[in-house]
Amino acid sequence: MSTVYVTRRAHFNAAHRLHNPAKSHAWNQAAFGKCNNPNWHGHNYLLEVTVAGTPEPSTGFVLDLGELKQLIQEHVVDHLDHKNLNVDVTFMAGVIPSTENLVIAIWHILAPHIPAGRLHRIRLFETERNYAEYFGPTHDQ
Amino acid sequence: MSTVYVTRRAHFNAAHRLHNPAKSHAWNQAAFGKCNNPNWHGHNYLLEVTVAGTPEPSTGFVLDLGELKQLIQEHVVDHLDHKNLNVDVTFMAGVIPSTENLVIAIWHILAPHIPAGRLHRIRLFETERNYAEYFGPTHDQ
Amino acid sequence: MSTVYVTRRAHFNAAHRLHNPAKSHAWNQAAFGKCNNPNWHGHNYLLEVTVAGTPEPSTGFVLDLGELKQLIQEHVVDHLDHKNLNVDVTFMAGVIPSTENLVIAIWHILAPHIPAGRLHRIRLFETERNYAEYFGPTHDQ
Amino acid sequence: MSTVYVTRRAHFNAAHRLHNPAKSHAWNQAAFGKCNNPNWHGHNYLLEVTVAGTPEPSTGFVLDLGELKQLIQEHVVDHLDHKNLNVDVTFMAGVIPSTENLVIAIWHILAPHIPAGRLHRIRLFETERNYAEYFGPTHDQ
Amino acid sequence: MSTVYVTRRAHFNAAHRLHNPAKSHAWNQAAFGKCNNPNWHGHNYLLEVTVAGTPEPSTGFVLDLGELKQLIQEHVVDHLDHKNLNVDVTFMAGVIPSTENLVIAIWHILAPHIPAGRLHRIRLFETERNYAEYFGPTHDQ
Amino acid sequence: MSTVYVTRRAHFNAAHRLHNPAKSHAWNQAAFGKCNNPNWHGHNYLLEVTVAGTPEPSTGFVLDLGELKQLIQEHVVDHLDHKNLNVDVTFMAGVIPSTENLVIAIWHILAPHIPAGRLHRIRLFETERNYAEYFGPTHDQ
Numbered sequence: 001m002s003t004v005y006v007t008r009r010a011h012f013n014a015a016h017r018l019h020n021p022a023k024s025h026a027w028n029q030a031a032f033g034k035c036n037n038p039n040w041h042g043h044n045y046l047l048e049v050t051v052a053g054t055p056e057p058s059t060g061f062v063l064d065l066g067e068l069k070q071l072i073q074e075h076v077v078d079h080l081d082h083k084n085l086n087v088d089v090t091f092m093a094g095v096i097p098s099t100e101n102l103v104i105a106i107w108h109i110l111a112p113h114i115p116a117g118r119l120h121r122i123r124l125f126e127t128e129r130n131y132a133e134y135f136g137p138t139h140d141q
Numbered sequence: 142m143s144t145v146y147v148t149r150r151a152h153f154n155a156a157h158r159l160h161n162p163a164k165s166h167a168w169n170q171a172a173f174g175k176c177n178n179p180n181w182h183g184h185n186y187l188l189e190v191t192v193a194g195t196p197e198p199s200t201g202f203v204l205d206l207g208e209l210k211q212l213i214q215e216h217v218v219d220h221l222d223h224k225n226l227n228v229d230v231t232f233m234a235g236v237i238p239s240t241e242n243l244v245i246a247i248w249h250i251l252a253p254h255i256p257a258g259r260l261h262r263i264r265l266f267e268t269e270r271n272y273a274e275y276f277g278p279t280h281d282q
Numbered sequence: 283m284s285t286v287y288v289t290r291r292a293h294f295n296a297a298h299r300l301h302n303p304a305k306s307h308a309w310n311q312a313a314f315g316k317c318n319n320p321n322w323h324g325h326n327y328l329l330e331v332t333v334a335g336t337p338e339p340s341t342g343f344v345l346d347l348g349e350l351k352q353l354i355q356e357h358v359v360d361h362l363d364h365k366n367l368n369v370d371v372t373f374m375a376g377v378i379p380s381t382e383n384l385v386i387a388i389w390h391i392l393a394p395h396i397p398a399g400r401l402h403r404i405r406l407f408e409t410e411r412n413y414a415e416y417f418g419p420t421h422d423q
Numbered sequence: 424m425s426t427v428y429v430t431r432r433a434h435f436n437a438a439h440r441l442h443n444p445a446k447s448h449a450w451n452q453a454a455f456g457k458c459n460n461p462n463w464h465g466h467n468y469l470l471e472v473t474v475a476g477t478p479e480p481s482t483g484f485v486l487d488l489g490e491l492k493q494l495i496q497e498h499v500v501d502h503l504d505h506k507n508l509n510v511d512v513t514f515m516a517g518v519i520p521s522t523e524n525l526v527i528a529i530w531h532i533l534a535p536h537i538p539a540g541r542l543h544r545i546r547l548f549e550t551e552r553n554y555a556e557y558f559g560p561t562h563d564q
Numbered sequence: 565m566s567t568v569y570v571t572r573r574a575h576f577n578a579a580h581r582l583h584n585p586a587k588s589h590a591w592n593q594a595a596f597g598k599c600n601n602p603n604w605h606g607h608n609y610l611l612e613v614t615v616a617g618t619p620e621p622s623t624g625f626v627l628d629l630g631e632l633k634q635l636i637q638e639h640v641v642d643h644l645d646h647k648n649l650n651v652d653v654t655f656m657a658g659v660i661p662s663t664e665n666l667v668i669a670i671w672h673i674l675a676p677h678i679p680a681g682r683l684h685r686i687r688l689f690e691t692e693r694n695y696a697e698y699f700g701p702t703h704d705q
Numbered sequence: 706m707s708t709v710y711v712t713r714r715a716h717f718n719a720a721h722r723l724h725n726p727a728k729s730h731a732w733n734q735a736a737f738g739k740c741n742n743p744n745w746h747g748h749n750y751l752l753e754v755t756v757a758g759t760p761e762p763s764t765g766f767v768l769d770l771g772e773l774k775q776l777i778q779e780h781v782v783d784h785l786d787h788k789n790l791n792v793d794v795t796f797m798a799g800v801i802p803s804t805e806n807l808v809i810a811i812w813h814i815l816a817p818h819i820p821a822g823r824l825h826r827i828r829l830f831e832t833e834r835n836y837a838e839y840f841g842p843t844h845d846q
Contacts, residue, residue, distance in 0.1 A: 004523045005556040013268065015156040015181035020622055031623050033630065039225035040156035042183005044268050058443055059454050060521030065553055066456065084180035098624030100568045127154065127185050130629055133569040145805045146838040161340055172341050174348065199725055200736050201803030206835055207738065239342030241286045271347055274287040295550065297438040297463035302763055313764050315771065321507035322438035324465005326550050366462035380765030382709045409436065409467050412770055415710040427664045428697040481584055482595050483662030488694055489597065577832065579720040579745035603789035604720035606747005608832050648744035691718065691749050 005120055006062045007050040010072045012081035015042040016097040019086070040084065045102075046125040047076065049110060051118050063118075071113050076106055099126045103134035111136070146261055147203045148191040151213045153222035156183040157238040160227070181225065186243075187266040188217065190251060192259050204259075212254050217247055240267045244275035252277070287402055288344045289332040292354045294363035297324040298379040301368070322366065327384075328407040329358065331392060333400050345400075353395050358388055381408045385416035393418070428543055429485045430473040433495045435504035438465040439520040442509070463507065468525075469548040470499065472533060474541050486541075494536050499529055522549045526557035534559070569684055570626045571614040574636045576645035579606040580661040583650070604648065609666075610689040611640065613674060615682050627682075635677050640670055663690045667698035675700070710825055711767045712755040715777045717786035720747040721802040724791070745789065750807075751830040752781065754815060756823050768823075776818050781811055804831045808839035816841070 017040050018032040028036045035041065049072055053062035079089055085097035091109055095101050103122045111119050125131040158181050159173040169177045176182065190213055194203035220230055226238035232250055236242050244263045252260050266272040299322050300314040310318045317323065331354055335344035361371055367379035373391055377383050385404045393401050407413040440463050441455040451459045458464070472495055476485035502512055508520035514532055518524050526545045534542045548554040581604050582596040592600045599605070613636055617626035643653055649661035655673055659665050667686045675683050689695040722745050723737040733741045740746065754777055758767035784794055790802035796814055800806050808827045816824050830836040 002527050002557065002560060003562060004526060006523060007554050007556070009552040011268070013182050013184055015183040018624070023622065031628075034223035037223050037225070037229070039228045040181050040183065041154050041223040041225070042156040042181065043154055044185040055521065055523040055527070058446065060441070060519035060524045062523050062555075064454075082175035082178050082182040084178070084182070087180045088178070096624035098619065100570060100619040100626050101624045103568060104566050104619070127152070129573040131571050132626075133571070134566065137566060139567060143809050143839065143842060144844060145808060147805060148836050148838070150834040159342070164340065172346075196803065196805040196809070199728065201723070201801035201806045203805050203837075205736075237342035239337065241288060241337040241344050242342045244286060245284050245337070270291040272289050273344075274289070275284065278284060280285060293550070295464050295466050297465040300765070305763065313769075316505035319505050319507070319511070321510045322463050322465065323436050323505040323507070324438040324463065325436055326467040364457035364460050364464040366460070366464070369462045370460070378765035380760065382711060382760040382767050383765045385709060386707050386760070409434070411714040413712050414767075415712075416707065419707060421708060425668050425698065425701060426703060427667060429664060430695050430697070432693040478662065478664040478668070481587065483582070483660035483665045485664050485696075487595075575832070577746050577748055579747040598787035601787050601789070601793070603792045604745050604747065605718050605787040605789070606720040606745065607718055608749040646739035646742050646746040648742070648746070651744045652742070691716070 002054055003052055004055055004062050005050050005052050006065065006068075007048050008065055008068045008072060010047045010049070010069070010077050012045050012047065012077050012083075013042065014045060014080050014083050014085050015040040016085035017041070018096060018098060020096060040086075043126050045080070047072070047106070048121070048123040049106075049119075050121040050123070051114055052120040053115075053118050063114075071110065075109050075113060079109075099124055099130065099132040100134075103132045107134050107136055143195055144193055145196055145203050146191050146193050147206065147209075148189050149206050149209045149213060151188045151190070151210070151218050153186050153188065153218050153224075154183065155186060155221050155224050155226050156181040157226035158182070159237060159239060161237060181227075184267050186221070188213070188247070189262070189264040190247075190260075191262040191264070192255055193261040194256075194259050204255075209255075212251065216250050216254060220250075240265055240271065240273040241275075244273045248275050248277055284336055285334055286337055286344050287332050287334050288347065288350075289330050290347050290350045290354060292329045292331070292351070292359050294327050294329065294359050294365075295324065296327060296362050296365050296367050297322040298367035299323070300378060300380060302378060322368075325408050327362070329354070329388070330403070330405040331388075331401075332403040332405070333396060334402040335397075335400050345396075350396075353392065357391050357395060361391075381406055381412065381414040382416075385414045389416050389418055425477055426475055427478055427485050428473050428475050429488065429491075430471050431488050431491045431495060433470045433472070433492070433500050435468050435470065435500050435506075436465065437468060437503050437506050437508050438463040439508035440464070441519060441521060443519060463509075466549050468503070470495070470529070471544070471546040472529075472542075473544040473546070474537060475543040476538075476541050486537075494533065498532050498536060502532075522547055522553065522555040523557075526555045530557050530559055566618055567616055568619055568626050569614050569616050570629065570632075571612050572629055572632045572636060574611045574613070574633070574641050576609050576611065576641050576647075577606065578609060578644050578647050578649050579604040580649035581605070582660060582662060584660060604650075607690050609644070611636070611670070612685070612687040613670075613683075614685040614687070615678055616684040617679075617682050627678075632678075635674065639673050639677060643673075663688055663694065663696040664698075667696045671698050671700055707759055708757055709760055709767050710755050710757050711770065711773075712753050713770050713773045713777060715752045715754070715774070715782050717750050717752065717782050717788075718747065719750060719785050719788050719790050720745040721790035722746070723801060723803060725801060745791075748831050750785070752777070752811070753826070753828040754811075754824075755826040755828070756819060757825040758820075758823050768819075773819075776815065780814050780818060784814075804829055804835065804837040805839075808837045812839050812841055 018035040103124050107122045121135050123133045159176040244265050248263045262276050264274045300317040373387050385406050389404045403417050405415045441458040514528050526547050530545045544558050546556045582599040667688050671686045685699050687697045723740040808829050812827045826840050828838045
């Protein structure tokens with residue numbers, strides 16, 4: 001039994017604003033600086049989705065990466081690409097769109113569509129210099 | 142006399158919307174598709190500024206790239222980074238923020254600060270897959 | 283009048299063999315070395331298509347990059363991606379599939395679909411370390 | 424005792440075809456799509472080999488990366504570069520050349536040449552958008 | 565409780581020489597080859613610092629990446645950038661400046677400035693083809 | 706007649722110091738800042754050599770890129786890689802090793818080995834953010 005991890009990358013371009021509406025303007029300025037611009041800013045996000053498993057002997061595949069690409073497109077990219085992460089995205093409603101919160105949200109959106117226990121990691125680059133990774137809720141236990 | 146071209150890269154992250162307010166909603170949808178999202182989207186822009194000249198013998202420099210970095214920061218990046226290109230940028234007022242219009246505007250912002258005839262090219266990547274280049278108004282004559 | 287150059291990138295993965303059937307085995311070995319492997323080898327090609335023009339005032343576009351993407355997909359990528367460049371590609375029939383010959387062929391395939399005089403450059407990376415560029419037949423006159 | 428992980432990258436360019444000869448043409452088309460092209464296609468593969476260990480005090484090295492480069496060249500790259508992965512590679516005989524099967528095979532080829540227990544990971548990019556990783560058979564126990 | 569890993573990248577350019585002064589010239593030549601050049605050589609280093617934690621609900625941040633950027637600048641980059649790693653760096657005194665020894669040293673410099681148990685990994689690219697990673701002293705127990 | 710431009714990339718790692726020995730310490734500090742460190746610093750340089758020509762019909766090659774790779778290795782990389790650009794390099798003797806001066810020097814070293822009039826451009830990245838380009842002495846006439 002050989003566990004292999006396969007990763008598919010995808011891109012999306014989105015606007016966002018880091019802002020906590022329960023806090024004052026001064027608090028938001030101190031916490032988020034220029035990321036708090038009320039007129040928004042944006043990023044070219046690079047997403048990596050990693051799935052673990054044993055290659056299926058008849059195909060040599062852990063899973064069909066074409067199917068994974070479609071899952072990512074339908075459940076994630078179509079909801080985030082050319083969108084405003086604070087306004088347009090149902091699964092980010094009420095959540096500050098930090099890269100940390102995005103990787104957790106994307107995990108929970110994708111996990112039901114992948115065989116149990118096989119989703120391994122969500123990695124998201126906000127810029128070339130910053131990224132966040134999440135390995136799921138059971139990683140902490 | 143040896144002409145050398147030196148290039149400095151910079152980054153900025155911004156929100157924008159491709160929209161022509163003189164046209165109908167249907168026209169804008171047809172022309173700009175998802176880039177017309179009224180809630181904005183955004184990009185990590187990669188800017189390249191190229192200056193031509195003969196290396197100065199005492200330094201070996203066409204120009205001081207530290208000074209060029211400062212010029213780009215002060216006159217371009219500080220005006221565009223973490224901004225909304227449709228709303229926040231004086232030198233883009235009334236201009237559709239396409240990559241084409243951005244390279245022309247950035248040329249005209251930077252040219253007065255660089256010795257005459259030496260600014261060679263503005264190149265701007267909107268994404269890894271799309272970029273625009275402008276060589277200035279005299280390039281066309 | 284401001285000429286701007288816009289570039290769209292695309293990718294394709296293909297097999298090929300550098301081989302001149304009019305020459306001997308020894309000549310081919312000497313000319314092409316391991317690239318002459320009769321069982322083929324392959325590459326992830328990165329293609330750049332550059333078009334020149336003046337931004338159209340109502341859109342800010344030199345041309346609609348979505349349409350350019352479609353032209354590249356239909357006329358180039360669909361014919362080359364996951365193909366054997368020596369065997370499967372009508373427009374490469376009888377031509378040694380060097381990167382040089384590919385950029386010339388891709389120019390002639392795309393040029394009829396782009397307004398006259400506006401196609402500026404075809405650039406093709408065979409690997410991260412090698413690329414070829416072609417500026418069209420009038421560039422030589 | 425400080426465990427450090429050191430990684431060396433290498434490249435190879437190869438042709439392959441995803442095909443299960445025990446299955447029908449229709450099954451192969453459904454499973455592999457355009458990757459089943461009987462005339463092959465190919466990729467620029469990027470390989471990463473990671474070895475764990477404590478830096479040797481006299482050199483500061485976990486292992487000599489020049490020696491690791493030579494091992495990878497001799498045992499992996501020389502067998503795969505400018506080859507057909509279905510036809511030319513002894514250690515892939517009878518195996519569908521998916522990225523998953525390649526990382527497992529490369530692990531087993533390299534492991535005997537590296538001190539016991541020190542080979543940590545084989546990572547292989549098939550394209551910029553897809554990669555597979557293998558941490559060895561004991562990782563699963 | 566959701567553990568997320570956030571990473572910040574930084575760059576520095578430095579000279580170094582791999583040399584063990586307790587050994588003979590011949591030993592150093594055999595161990596380090598051209599990296600033993602007594603006149604030094606150098607690299608553009610790419611550093612990644614990864615910190616683990618649960619996003620703070622009011623900000624969505626594991627930690628303020630602007631603060632992490634400042635910590636890296638003050639405690640690491642200001643000491644290494646445009647320096648000679650053998651001569652100019654207090655925290656590398658008496659240590660052979662291999663990439664392995666650098667990641668261990670950078671860990672111990674940064675760890676006191678990050679909440680206990682939260683620094684997860686130091687990764688350092690010496691070139692595009694070589695990198696080292698360190699997960700701290702408790703990783704080995 | 707179809708002019709195609711082919712480019713080969715190479716890498717070298719070197720130490721240098723920007724310093725004009727005919728000037729005072731204060732002048733050098735003002736002109737070069739941290740690049741004037743007397744203990745040197747260094748870079749991973751990325752070199753691109755571009756040659757123009759018409760593909761030779763029997764090969765499809767403007768020139769044999771394997772031969773170009775060898776020329777670059779023998780005449781440039783072997784003289785610069787793991788060297789000190791101020792001390793170790795005959796063809797940089799007495800020249801401040803700015804990126805501008807390096808591209809001019811590399812042009813004059815390579816040009817005699819390439820058919821007359823065919824060397825088109827030397828491009829050298831000092832870092833990911835800075836590069837210089839030289840098109841030869843006849844470019845200026």
